[in-house]
Amino acid sequence: MNLDFLIDECLHRRLVDAAIARGHRAEHVVRLGLAGTPDGLVAGAAVGRGAVLVTNNRRDFRQIYARLPQHPGLAVIVPNGALALQARLFEGIMIHLEDHAPADCLVEIDAAGAVTLEPWSTARRD
Numbered sequence: 001m002n003l004d005f006l007i008d009e010c011l012h013r014r015l016v017d018a019a020i021a022r023g024h025r026a027e028h029v030v031r032l033g034l035a036g037t038p039d040g041l042v043a044g045a046a047v048g049r050g051a052v053l054v055t056n057n058r059r060d061f062r063q064i065y066a067r068l069p070q071h072p073g074l075a076v077i078v079p080n081g082a083l084a085l086q087a088r089l090f091e092g093i094m095i096h097l098e099d100h101a102p103a104d105c106l107v108e109i110d111a112a113g114a115v116t117l118e119p120w121s122t123a124r125r126d
Contacts, residue, residue, distance in 0.1 A: 071104060
């Protein structure tokens with residue numbers, strides 16, 4: 001399954017290259033000129049592009065996405081770390097999402113590489 005990703009500015013730009021190497025489409029918030037943009041507008045940009053938003057900002061984006069009736073997916077890399085850690089965990093997210101449709105879901109990966117996927121929109125929880 002080919003996926004679209006929007007990588008948040010709190011994560012390294014090279015994650016875009018990792019997604020493309022696996023055959024996915026990806027953009028980085030900074031490359032789109034959205035650096036410093038409020039989180040609600042970043043979420044809107046991801047939804048408008050049909051892209052799974054990949055972020056480390058768990059608290060804010062979980063709240064925003066929980067209020068959306070539908071969305072392409074939210075992926076959270078829980079620990080904050082250097083590029084090598086981000087790349088390893090993003091790889092785990094991509095592998096998981098290639099087998100599980102991310103629409104209206106929250107997928108999180110922790111430092112050990114454990115992935116959780118749960119419904120995360122008003123439509124999926126009602």
